[in-house]
Amino acid sequence: MxxxxxxxxxxxxxxxxxxxxxxxxxxxxxxxxxxxxxxxxxxTPELFFEAVKNFSGDILTYSPSNGIPELIDAMIQYYKNYDIDFSKDEVLIMNGGSEALLFTLMTLLDKGDEIVVPEPFYANYNSMFQVLEINVVPISTKIEDGFHLPSKAEIEKVITPKTKVLLISNPANPTGVTYTKEELDVLAAVAKEKDLFIISDEVYREFVYDGLEYESFASKAKADVKDRVIIIDSVSKRYSACGARIGAVLSKNKDFMAQLYKLCQARLSVPELEQIGSAALYKTPQxxxxxxxxxxxxxxxxxxxxxxxxxxxxxxxxxxxxxxxxxxxxxxxxxxxxxxxxxxxxxxxxxxxxxxxxxxxxxxxxxxxxxxxxxxxxxxxxxxxxxxxxxxxxxxxxxx
Amino acid sequence: MxxxxxxxxxxxxxxxxxxxxxxxxxxxxxxxxxxxxxxxxxxTPELFFEAVKNFSGDILTYSPSNGIPELIDAMIQYYKNYDIDFSKDEVLIMNGGSEALLFTLMTLLDKGDEIVVPEPFYANYNSMFQVLEINVVPISTKIEDGFHLPSKAEIEKVITPKTKVLLISNPANPTGVTYTKEELDVLAAVAKEKDLFIISDEVYREFVYDGLEYESFASKAKADVKDRVIIIDSVSKRYSACGARIGAVLSKNKDFMAQLYKLCQARLSVPELEQIGSAALYKTPQxxxxxxxxxxxxxxxxxxxxxxxxxxxxxxxxxxxxxxxxxxxxxxxxxxxxxxxxxxxxxxxxxxxxxxxxxxxxxxxxxxxxxxxxxxxxxxxxxxxxxxxxxxxxxxxxxx
Incomplete structure (x- = not known):
């Protein structure tokens, strides 16, 4: 045994x-x-608890595997405020950012495939790489540089024929680095040249300070790589709702979404009440x-x-x-x-x-x-x- | 790509x-x-909704990765009523029976390993085997036999050196078969002789008809294989609470539980409100x-x-x-x-x-x-x- x-x-x-x-x-x-x-x-905004308490159903049923329409619509509207357009079939609701990432990795990488990530990176990424037997190849970054990325040439050095994905957290856990548009341009260029997917974990999107400009990898400025980009999102940090375990994957690559959806079907659904509460969170005033x-x-x-x-x-x-x-x-x-x-x-x-x-x-x-x-x-x-x-x-x- | x-x-x-x-x-x-x-x-019993509506916290925080104590205690008490003793470290709360099974399979089987399952079996099992690249080897059962198991010799025929796990659903989705004590004895003997784990999916435990005696693989009658047995459980069918997505893995094999717990840590936690509601469900009158x-x-x-x-x-x-x-x-x-x-x-x-x-x-x-x-x-x-x-x-x- x-x-x-x-x-x-x-x-x-x-x-x-x-x-x-x-x-x-x-x-x-x-x-x-x-x-x-x-x-x-x-x-956590009261809106969550109010919505849950107002639930009037009398059976807790399976909900759609892709998520309930109210929450999907709320997320689409939230992105519109950032001038980012997602359609209903470009959003899958997940059991937290954790499941969003685990399922995305399963969809993209096989055992022995390589994922390139700036280090230091969120420790749970490592847990997922290990159990999926994905090899992580770090891009080294340093405290002294505020953990910003090295040059394009340095990044390209670590790419091999086995590399399939670039993964970033932006703004980043654990370093707090927020990548500039120019850094994202470099990553986009590398992804195009080396034919890679980009997973952008943006669960800290609202936590950017000092009036710094923030660019999502889903923004229109990155339209030329839109089929390569997969966004990991969550209500956990945005609305101090870690315990709701509501996340999402968003991507304009519909083939990818169709593959990922198979995993969503296999785990049937995400809790309905948490989705109802999370949809209400998106009505929280700015x-x-x-x-x-x-x-x-x-x-x-x-x-x-x-x-x-x-x-x-x-x-x-x-x-x-x-x-x-x-x-x-x-x-x-x-x-x-x-x-x-x-x-x-x-x-x-x-x-x-x-x-x-x-x-x-x-x-x-x-x-x-x-x-x-x-x-x-x-x-x-x-x-x-x-x-x-x-x-x-x-x-x-x-x-x- | x-x-x-x-x-x-x-x-x-x-x-x-x-x-x-x-x-x-x-x-x-x-x-x-x-x-x-x-x-x-x-x-769904009102108790679920009442407990959720009475939640008085104002932050939805991460809860313990193994589950909240109230729910673990409630499950332990539920099993005691079946004369089955589980301790706190022998229970892990999961995002539904689906995550319970997915994580259990990841803990036990590598790509190319074999799992033996009576067929026909729950179609989502197949989805999980496929994405984990586990090879399923069926034990054929037939309508005419009410889908009961063939002889021990027939079962042993399909076991190979790559077989690591026997998986049953009991009572079974999709066949409705409920295995006799004698059938479970045969499976236990095969597991001992061939050194296998037994995953017993018992989410339909209460749905046995005509006064038929039902034996859980966790029962004291199966004490000689207790270190091999892993129980998959869920509130979904028992309390018509499929949408709560609350399941559990129970096992007396503490080494197994320690390994499985790493996956629980990687996905951080299960929604707290659903756990509070589910703990209340266990107070539903018999x-x-x-x-x-x-x-x-x-x-x-x-x-x-x-x-x-x-x-x-x-x-x-x-x-x-x-x-x-x-x-x-x-x-x-x-x-x-x-x-x-x-x-x-x-x-x-x-x-x-x-x-x-x-x-x-x-x-x-x-x-x-x-x-x-x-x-x-x-x-x-x-x-x-x-x-x-x-x-x-x-x-x-x-x-x-």
Missing amino acids: KFSNRIMSMETSPVRKLIPYANGAKAKGKKVYHLNIGQPDIK SYLEEVNEEYKKRRDIVFDALNNMEGVVCRKPEGAFYYIVKLPVDNSEKFVIWLLEEFDIDGETLMMAPAEGFYATPGRGVNEVRIAYALKAEDLIKSMKILEEALKQYPGRVL | KFSNRIMSMETSPVRKLIPYANGAKAKGKKVYHLNIGQPDIK SYLEEVNEEYKKRRDIVFDALNNMEGVVCRKPEGAFYYIVKLPVDNSEKFVIWLLEEFDIDGETLMMAPAEGFYATPGRGVNEVRIAYALKAEDLIKSMKILEEALKQYPGRVL
Whole structure:
């Protein structure tokens, strides 16, 4: 009785594998600030709960495998506000961005095929590559460049005949980089020249700061690659509705959508109530998104100012999403996080961060880096940064 | 830009591929009785909706990847009523029985591995085998035997060194067979001798008729294979809550559960509201299940009596679930169903059934069979059977 090779090659989520240490700290009465996960503390718009509570049906039936019409229409309208036109058959509703990505990868890549992704990248991407036995080939990016892309020539170097897909997260989890139009142009040119699909994970689309211009890969400016582009979307971050597990895949490549739809049929449907609630979310006034954006910008700046005052800490101010990748003056960031949970506290309080090694495909990279999510409210972030500053002074594995 | 071989090898669901014909019939003003899908018309217990409406949180957050404690506890208690003991770490909550099965298959089988399944079997199993590139090896069963299993020797014949799993649905979709303790003993013995896992899909557990004794593969009588057994469960049919998309995997093999849990982590979580509602469902009084069982028994008998009066129709009375596989005196059941939708009606009414070929792995089997779901109310079934009887007389491809 052996398990599959695919499952055995899958590593435990680096974000989640330290949870037992956090639970241990809590069992000892410590308060733990969770800077390790992107769970916003912003309220989900009431519209969701109202719509769910107003559901008047008396049977929870299977809904259409592609999603309920109200939600598909709401998403189409949302994209129209960005001057992007999608038709009904170019949208498939998914069980979260996670299923959206897993099914998209299954549709595009076989075992041994290569996917090119700027690293560091979202650790769950790796989990999916591993279980699907897809080989990930990283485009290396660095803190010092704010994680922006290298030149076209550098990107082309990693493309091989086995490469089938370019995958980006934009704005990016875990780096906060927001790609410029010019960077997207380079990726589009590479995709055309090398005949690749582009998966653009844009679940943080509204989280772009400082008036920076943001371009979706679905925008009209990228019309010449529209058949290559697959958008991953979700209500999770946009409306602080992670627990609804409602995502979507959008693409103008109808052959792709027809293939992907077979997987949607095999899993029958997505919960109807969550779809009804999510359709209502799209009626949230624009002011909500603006206020949330303002709040995150404030949080980002609190963390930035604090990190900049810590000796030996290296980071750049993120342009989007709500994460930092930060280089710390420590021997090993996983050991440091475990030490924070097991050995350290200030007045009974400590913090948890995600060791960054799990966000890299290249062995050895990220060993002294962490990902910090600034999804907690300002006062908690201020306390967390004080704890981090003091901890870095006391940590026995400090390296300066 | 090619799609993956795995997706290209996946056939469109035979149950769903005729939907355009049904839509065409409706567009022409026909009423279509849907005997093709197992969507019960029984009301979902109010407890679900009450629990969801009473949710007092204001943020929809990620919930634990293994499921919320209330639902896990509710399932454990439900199994205790069957004298089956599961502990908290032996239950993982899933996005429906579909995700439960997909993730279980990913955990156990690699490309090219073999899974042995009595045929005919649920068509979505085939979709999953195809996209995971698992080879299905059928154990042939026949209408005339009520789809009961052949001898141990016959079963052993199909086992090869590549066989890793035996999969059964019990009570079975699409045949309605409910395996005897002796049949389960045979499967258990084969699993032990050949070192196999057993996946037992028991989502129709409460749908067993005529006072027949039902044994779960998780029961104490099967303790000697408990480390091999993986139970697929769901609230969909039990509580007429297909749209909640809440399922579960239960197993006493903790190593298996640890591997499977990695996939749960990768997809983050299952919707919290649906879990809260489903936990409440388990407080439904036993009388609900008894009334539903009585109602289905009545429906089964209506269909049986009607089918038995039709010339050239072959079927056995199902012992469980709510499906019939029926042999019809037609040249090709898919052509017959399309003809029903396109060409036939009585007073503007017609019916849809699932051609059975898609439920078989052996080429050529099931060509003149259909699956009939008796999930509709008695009067609709009576009308449907009248339509079927008349249609069989008029169908140009009739074969007697």
